[in-house]
Amino acid sequence: MENLKVTLPGMVLQNPIMPASGTFGFGFDFVDYYDINILGSIMTKAITQHPRYGNAVPRIAEVTSGMLNAIGLQNLGVEEAVNAIFPRLPSIYRHKVIANVSGSTVEEYVAVIKALNKVDQIGAYEINISCPNIKEGGMAFSVDETMASYVTKACKAVSEKPIYVKLSPNVTDIVKIAKAVEAAGADAITLINTLLGMRIDVKTRKPVLNNIYGGLSGPAIKPVALKMVYQVYRNVSIPIIGMGGIMTKEDVVEFMMAGASAVAIGTGNLVDPMICHTIVHELESYISSLGFEKIEALVGVAHG
């Protein structure tokens, strides 16, 4: 497994495979399926300052090769996370995790980070400025360079751990935003959050989701995600964590060749709880069949 090791700011991962935020909780729902210690890291479910119920159901709609979700960042709030969830985490997972920090205001991101700083098992923060499912804040921060830069700086100022900023694909120019957060001090960039989409139920004549719009994820968005990873890789120097529709070892390799230093698997976990396990176990022999000894050698090779 030594050949699968990758390095991210502040963290060394035994392999580049992580579950993406919001599709794995904190891991507790997966321990019946496999020993999650094989994962490179875990990107936790969003953590906000206060408990959030999120949006009314239905929150899920099926689409071709993917799904829409409008969860709306349901979580128990940072206090409960610090007092009740993180203390239990070492019993199921022994490596560092990446805490997904969400909010509606800059103050909220800052408050969450301050509260989480004391949690040893957190190796880095993923600042989710790209959630399409909350009305206030959320995605608004990721579609504007100035705002994205402002949140990044504020988080950086209080953080005792590296800051990975998660960007939205729902923008005209992802490179601009990526450069802005890099300049603001982000240690890494995670790409992509969900695309905005919707479904209509032709029988009821209404949108399927109570929230009308939702975030599109799964294989349907892979080409868009891959293009953004490739494009951002050409334009920033900080590492990229790639995600969007990864379902197979081939997908992992495509993202790394495009420029991702590590990858996250989101929706795949929901339809196949064993997906990360399967990929971790196939990866070493697969990259070797492609002529690579160490997985780090894949990063960015598609740029020639």
Place this chain on the structure above:
Amino acid sequence: MENLKVTLPGMVLQNPIMPASGTFGFGFDFVDYYDINILGSIMTKAITQHPRYGNAVPRIAEVTSGMLNAIGLQNLGVEEAVNAIFPRLPSIYRHKVIANVSGSTVEEYVAVIKALNKVDQIGAYEINISCPNIKEGGMAFSVDETMASYVTKACKAVSEKPIYVKLSPNVTDIVKIAKAVEAAGADAITLINTLLGMRIDVKTRKPVLNNIYGGLSGPAIKPVALKMVYQVYRNVSIPIIGMGGIMTKEDVVEFMMAGASAVAIGTGNLVDPMICHTIVHELESYISSLGFEKIEALVGVAHG
């Protein structure tokens, strides 16, 4: 078929089904498959001022539930269109068509329109300001309100037919652009052109497309397209022609319920040359099974 009639600016269509630009040529490749006179209209392949070869091959990549193309607006130029193609068109299609006008500069759009004005069979122009596959111009016009508005006005000024402006989904705020072209005098909006995407060939370690990036089309983009149609419908008063991933009669109904007055089928034609024929023939009894007599009653019902 009277129940399937829809009205667009300057045109009455026997039904709302059209092939989308670039996936049907001018129809000549489909006459072996069926009598194309059953189509509501035809959105022609792009027409530019001068002949264009387009991008080097490979121009096509397969993705999950869709494809990428980087054709680059290959066409014979407006002179050849006027002198050699349009004169032959009535022999295979007797209704009005929508001419797809493309260009790299505002002057080019204007020149093409001027040259096409004399073609009787053209019922309206679809101004393609959203092609992602040409370096100069193209999509650049559709990602900026001022530019979009400027092109629209210039086209409107010389056009003797209604102007439908085709927008790019690769933008932060589609509503802003839609409102800008409406204010600039567009008679209708067509939504959406392709999303930007890419694929990497893990064996060659290179992008599959010679052009690196390409336009993503097919069922994968349907939820994004539907959301944009729904959103634009709430914010503009001119009609919308919806497209993006339509493969079935259900998809047509979803787009019309979201707010499209007519729809176009693109990629579907490539994998199933009979797709428009099939849908046209199923549509009337299908909408009746959903409780609608006239198809125009579907338009926008999902907005309640």
Place this chain on the structure above:
Amino acid sequence: MIKRLSVKNHETIAKDTFALVLKGAPPHKPGQFINITVPGEHFLRRPFSIADQEDDEILVIYKVFGSGTQALSEVKIGETLDCLTCLGNGFGMTKHKHVYLIGGGVGIPPLYYLAKALKKHAIDVTMVLGFNTEADCFLIEAFETLGTVIVATLDGSRGIQGTVLEGLKDHTVNYYYAVGPNPMLKALTSIYKDGEVSLEERMGCGFGACMGCSIKTKHEPKRVCKEGPVFKVEELVWKT
């Protein structure tokens, strides 16, 4: 658990309604469900209740509703299906000597497995089963071997005319278990306060990972797939 279960039997038992027997399953409690990958281009799994289990064979009874259940209905004996098994918590046992099982349409199947379990615990059951019309009726004879069965159809083509509420008139319901469409459950729970209901919700995963099925309850949000699908009547809050 993820299991590939093989189709041992598959037949139509009422209008658009199929009985599917799957072999190779671990033990389930009444009220639990499985989440099946259906054939064809369906991205999400489809959740179905356990209608019965004997040894490693489970029975699922389902109605063709959309394209996923349509695809499922075309699966042949001998084929295998990828299933997440043992999902959710089952029905609770009760101290009552007599209970009502109230089901509407394809909410009825899990009540069959429950009725058998209650019977084993020497609890008497009265079943009130609501259908649209006679052609939709299924499992009635099987239920009749387990206790009193009251059938209600909306058009009166079989049993009492009306909903299950009509069927319950003149009865004193001490404790009940109900499964069916939300309007039915909402009406029931507004009248009868002591019991358990099993809910349906759109699911992303079925095992607690996505928060897709999370509903508000009196004290805290709960996931239908993980803390449910069975809930005590007193903890429910209905959207208005």
Place this chain on the structure above:
Amino acid sequence: MIKRLSVKNHETIAKDTFALVLKGAPPHKPGQFINITVPGEHFLRRPFSIADQEDDEILVIYKVFGSGTQALSEVKIGETLDCLTCLGNGFGMTKHKHVYLIGGGVGIPPLYYLAKALKKHAIDVTMVLGFNTEADCFLIEAFETLGTVIVATLDGSRGIQGTVLEGLKDHTVNYYYAVGPNPMLKALTSIYKDGEVSLEERMGCGFGACMGCSIKTKHEPKRVCKEGPVFKVEELVWKT
């Protein structure tokens, strides 16, 4: 035409190489191809040359290359495949009394159907067939019934060691038909100027609608699927 063709025979004939006989096809000319919807989640069709036709039965010989051909290889006798038939233009006939058919790998199949047609027109053929290694060889005996066959393998495990170019040494090639990988065709056409080659290109449709396969030729762009796949050597321009 769109046709559902039924699989009459399907067998492996060399390493990763399959012969597929499809029934129900309209008449094809040598050099034409079909575009097949392969099973599973493959969005685009897959193009394959006609290797032979007798009555309404066509032969396709293909190599498993990626996931689409892998899926195709699992199709069973009796199943049907959705095909666009009679695509492209075939090879041209020639006034020469003797011609060379030069094929590399899975470029070889269409040459078999061509050889049979030339034979009918009393034109003598010499076949030069290139493979990687002996395990890849197929159709050689069948070709031998039609004329002289020269086999070349890269590792020399069968016939001459080297490429088809080695096989052609000491031969005077008046006219030829070639199919194979682009590097082979490029090398051939730089030496031998009078002939026809069949090209492959990534295709969106296969019948002229998308411009996906359009290549530059000496005078104008041409679609491999519609104006091709067979081109005169003199009209080709190779990307550098």
